[in-house]
Amino acid sequence: xxxxxxxxxxxxxxxxxxxxxxxxxxxxxxxxxxxxxxxxxxxxxxxxxxxxxxxxxxxxxxxxxxxxxxxxxxxxxxxxxxxxxxxxxxxxxxxxxxxxxxxxxxxxxxxxxxxxxxxxxxxxxxxxxxxxxxxxxxxxxxxxxxxxxxxxxxxxxxxxxxxxxxxxxxxxxxxxxxxxxxxxxxxxxxxxxxxxxxxxxxxxxxxxxxxxxxxxxxxxxxxxxxxxxxxxxxxxxxxxxxxxxxxxxxxxxxxxxxxxxxxxxxxxxxxxxxxxxxxxxxxxxxxxxxxxxxxxxxxxxxxxxxxxxxxxxxxxxxxxxxxxxxxxxxxxxxxxxxxxxxxxxxxxxx
Amino acid sequence: xxxxxxxxxxxxxxxxxxxxxxxxxxxxxxxxxxxxxxxxxxxxxxxxxxxxxxxxxxxxxxxxxxxxxxxxxxxxxxxxxxxxxxxxxxxxxxxxxxxxxxxxxxxxxxxxxxxxxxxxxxxxxxxxxxxxxxxxxxxxxxxxxxxxxxxxxxxxxxxxxxxxxxxxxxxxxxxxxxxxxxxxxxxxxxxxxxxxxxxxxxxxxxxxxxxxxxxxxxxxxxxxxxxxxxxxxxxxxxxxxxxxxxxxxxxxxxxxxxxxxxxxxxxxxxxxxxxxxxxxxxxxxxxxxxxxxxxxxxxxxxxxxxxxxxxxxxxxxxxxxxxxxxxxxxxxxxxxxxxxxxxxxxxxxxxxxxxxxxxxxxxxxxxxxxxxxxxxxxxxxxxxxxxxxxxxxxxxxxxxxxxxxxxxxxxxxxxxxxxxxxxxxxxxxxxxxxxxxxxxxxxxxxxxxxxxxxxxxxxxxxxxxxxxxxxxxxxxxxxxxxxxxxxxxxxxxxxxxxxxxxxxxxxxxxxxxxxxxxxxxxxxxxxxxxxxxxxxxxxxxxxxxxxxxxxxxxxxxxxxxxxxxxxxxxxxxxxxxxxxxxxxxxxxxxxxxxxxxxxxxxxxxxxxxxx
Numbered sequence: 005x006x007x008x009x010x011x012x013x014x015x016x017x018x019x020x021x022x023x024x025x026x027x028x029x030x031x032x033x034x035x036x037x038x039x040x041x042x043x044x045x046x047x048x049x050x051x052x053x054x055x056x057x058x059x060x061x062x063x064x065x066x067x068x069x070x071x072x073x074x075x076x077x078x079x080x081x082x083x084x085x086x087x088x089x090x091x092x093x094x095x096x097x098x099x100x101x102x103x104x105x106x107x108x109x110x111x112x113x114x115x116x117x118x119x120x121x122x123x124x125x126x127x128x129x130x131x132x133x134x135x136x137x138x139x140x141x142x143x144x145x146x147x148x149x150x151x152x153x154x155x156x157x158x159x160x161x162x163x164x165x166x167x168x169x170x171x172x173x174x175x176x177x178x179x180x181x182x183x184x185x186x187x188x189x190x191x192x193x194x195x196x197x198x199x200x201x202x203x204x205x206x207x208x209x210x211x212x213x214x215x216x217x218x219x220x221x222x223x224x225x226x227x228x229x230x231x232x233x234x235x236x237x238x239x240x241x242x243x244x245x246x247x248x249x250x251x252x253x254x255x256x257x258x259x260x261x262x263x264x265x266x267x268x269x270x271x272x273x274x275x276x277x278x279x280x281x282x283x284x285x286x287x288x289x290x291x292x293x294x295x296x297x298x299x300x301x302x303x304x305x306x307x308x309x310x311x312x313x314x315x316x317x318x319x320x321x322x323x324x325x326x327x328x329x330x331x332x333x334x335x336x337x338x339x340x341x342x343x344x345x346x347x348x349x350x351x352x353x354x
Numbered sequence: 355x356x357x358x359x360x361x362x363x364x365x366x367x368x369x370x371x372x373x374x375x376x377x378x379x380x381x382x383x384x385x386x387x388x389x390x391x392x393x394x395x396x397x398x399x400x401x402x403x404x405x406x407x408x409x410x411x412x413x414x415x416x417x418x419x420x421x422x423x424x425x426x427x428x429x430x431x432x433x434x435x436x437x438x439x440x441x442x443x444x445x446x447x448x449x450x451x452x453x454x455x456x457x458x459x460x461x462x463x464x465x466x467x468x469x470x471x472x473x474x475x476x477x478x479x480x481x482x483x484x485x486x487x488x489x490x491x492x493x494x495x496x497x498x499x500x501x502x503x504x505x506x507x508x509x510x511x512x513x514x515x516x517x518x519x520x521x522x523x524x525x526x527x528x529x530x531x532x533x534x535x536x537x538x539x540x541x542x543x544x545x546x547x548x549x550x551x552x553x554x555x556x557x558x559x560x561x562x563x564x565x566x567x568x569x570x571x572x573x574x575x576x577x578x579x580x581x582x583x584x585x586x587x588x589x590x591x592x593x594x595x596x597x598x599x600x601x602x603x604x605x606x607x608x609x610x611x612x613x614x615x616x617x618x619x620x621x622x623x624x625x626x627x628x629x630x631x632x633x634x635x636x637x638x639x640x641x642x643x644x645x646x647x648x649x650x651x652x653x654x655x656x657x658x659x660x661x662x663x664x665x666x667x668x669x670x671x672x673x674x675x676x677x678x679x680x681x682x683x684x685x686x687x688x689x690x691x692x693x694x695x696x697x698x699x700x701x702x703x704x705x706x707x708x709x710x711x712x713x714x715x716x717x718x719x720x721x722x723x724x725x726x727x728x729x730x731x732x733x734x735x736x737x738x739x740x741x742x743x744x745x746x747x748x749x750x751x752x753x754x755x756x757x758x759x760x761x762x763x764x765x766x767x768x769x770x771x772x773x774x775x776x777x778x779x780x781x782x783x784x785x786x787x788x789x790x791x792x793x794x795x796x797x798x799x800x801x802x803x804x805x806x807x808x809x810x811x812x813x814x815x816x817x818x819x820x821x822x823x824x825x826x827x828x829x830x831x832x833x834x835x836x837x838x839x840x841x842x843x844x845x846x847x848x849x850x851x852x853x854x855x856x857x858x859x860x861x862x863x864x865x866x867x868x869x870x871x872x873x874x875x876x877x878x879x880x881x882x883x884x885x886x887x888x889x890x891x892x893x894x895x896x897x898x899x900x901x902x903x904x905x906x907x908x909x910x911x912x913x914x915x916x917x918x919x920x921x922x923x924x925x926x927x928x929x930x931x932x933x934x935x936x937x938x939x940x941x942x943x944x945x946x947x948x949x950x951x952x953x954x955x956x957x958x959x960x961x962x963x964x965x
Binding site: 032062064076083084086088092097104124127128324325327328333336341345347350354 | 573574575576577581585588589590591592593594596613617618620623625626627628629631633634635637638639640641642643644645646647648649650651652653667668671675761762764768769802803804805806809810811812813814815822823
């Protein structure tokens, strides 16, 4: 299989298809710990937006509270950002996307922000299939409050204080698939190639694209015995396939051997190409996705890649039947009925 | 007095010869889920159609079927539409409560009752009209379920005869109520007629209560506050509605959905110019509103006390990140779950400073259905002008009961979108700083996604003028002080109080919301019965404006009348007023879960005056 080609950069300058340099996609300097997995994810987000040539001013970046939720400040400084309240980014994102359907929304959450305080809103975001990319930067602990267990912490894992976690972890991917998310993936912050391919595919998908990214906390959860440590994740990551993403604007023929690869077409015409690795995996089979997640979890392994995708599922905006123009920009003449309407209503109360 | 109110009341024995015209209260006691609402509204509407000022108050249980419910219709030639707690004419249909309902009546009252209940044995000083409802229903339909639902129309028929309510008006009201359901109309008409015929053949009028035609309702409408507010929201150009069902608020978004469906579709594409989202809870409801408001939409939610408690967190975010939002609080009796189907003004204090940290929120205080409509529009303007959540503090009495009003006027004023930057303004400003106080009024300029103007990073954490994260003490204090200045600016933008300076140097009354209707009546009682004149200031909003100080200065003592236990508005006044002015304030409170009535205010005031 050939690697999809990137746009040819102009001589001397590295520009994307809307003539922006990668620097235009950067944010402020990170204040997270050196080596934090979240920073690697930030870099992949920057790469993905730049490579897809998405204009930063067309992007909404949102988050809740926690280390993860600080990261939108570190990418896309020209985008519209909202660092909201703990566990409630889904509702803020819902309101914002409904108000302006033309914007591309990316939300960054953490395992505590999503799995504990925000599980209620997470559940309903997935159900609604709101068009947005939802990233969980998953390190199995609360970093910003110094290392307490989160709901994705391993059963039996141990805090520095000696406290043992005796509750089973929540599998956010299985949950998202069950709830109706139409694009569900898992990756590892230390796997740049796969993560970038997933992010680009997620950005081309219409509907909720939920990505759980294992992201080791170097300060509180990178010890031996943690399944969210660098060494554990590297050893136990089980990529489903070699993943490639072809954006819609790269109209090239992919040369692949029919017996080993599968192509999934996304809503905007982009393609995901999955090249067979460990097994013949079909990410459009919901039951297969769920059983795979259970099987790998039993072996204490992580299946990574695009676990499930349903490209044609109607998203929340479709269901609402909204006008094409963003609601937030509708002129008064379109949002305020005339006097005849009021007169008619008044007549009904006489 | 009825079983629904244990307060002392003072109606003496009436001479039976006196006719009491267009000035009495009818109470219908039924079981909820029995279909009595149609009969009650037909009764209310037919009196209204006869030109007699009327109001209807439903006291219903937090239940779907099987518990007692009372509906009170008050006819008042003088136009009092507040609650009157004394019941003059009882329709006793509920065996569970009939005994107590009758025992608590004042002497001279009249009772229509279901014959098998044998209520006439209970009292000698009332007029009784026994009606064999089941027997009268037998020839009308064989369907037991229909019979149960239509049975209540029989008492309308009986009352039509006893109170001289025109049958033609009853039929007209019924048709209005039923719409195009011809079969249902016929069935109900038969029941109505059966009641009327029976009363004509059986009863000699022995009570003094009569309805006579007047011309005081010409051109007026009958509407519930929640429907009025919904109309206001639509006319304000709302585009995003997120809500979670709760009594007594649900009928607001539900009415709004109906109106939006009808009037807010793009004529060409048939697509909607609005989105309504039923959220997973009140936290999410306000979260969606904040998200939409940040993105530039006119967004709202509607809830009641328990929902407001849950919205505290997002209200704080809206305040600090400066995001417009409109929140209706249809207040009900708390604390906690409290009495979900009873009214009160119990969320005033907690809402004014909702959420942790230093916060203040503008409150609008509608007292009529007309103000539910106008203040809904005001709220959207103010939220965008002030860039913060604005609350409209209605209540169950206003929101769910039926009120008379003049038809609402169409607003031709352009929507006020506040300091939303355009390219031209930006050029004049030079540099964009989201939280910079350019004009000295504490209100900064904002941009919204998709407008092609500079972006900014909204957040609930500490930030500087450029909307960048900051923990610096100077940035923090400067920002907090600017927000405080913005609230001072708000004082000049809120609706001004309504003042009637009739007793300078003497007694002043301050009230707000639905308490207004009791004040109107009480002031007349004090004047006509005791010769006591009073001034009156009706608050329409918080923060308070300058007129308030002047009003207090011009009176010797000022009673703050409200429907809560803890004198919540008085407490807010205490925070704002000078100690000298606070000394003049006295409190009259009413918190039984039932709407406040004029007589209670009069009694309490006279007691405090030592009269």
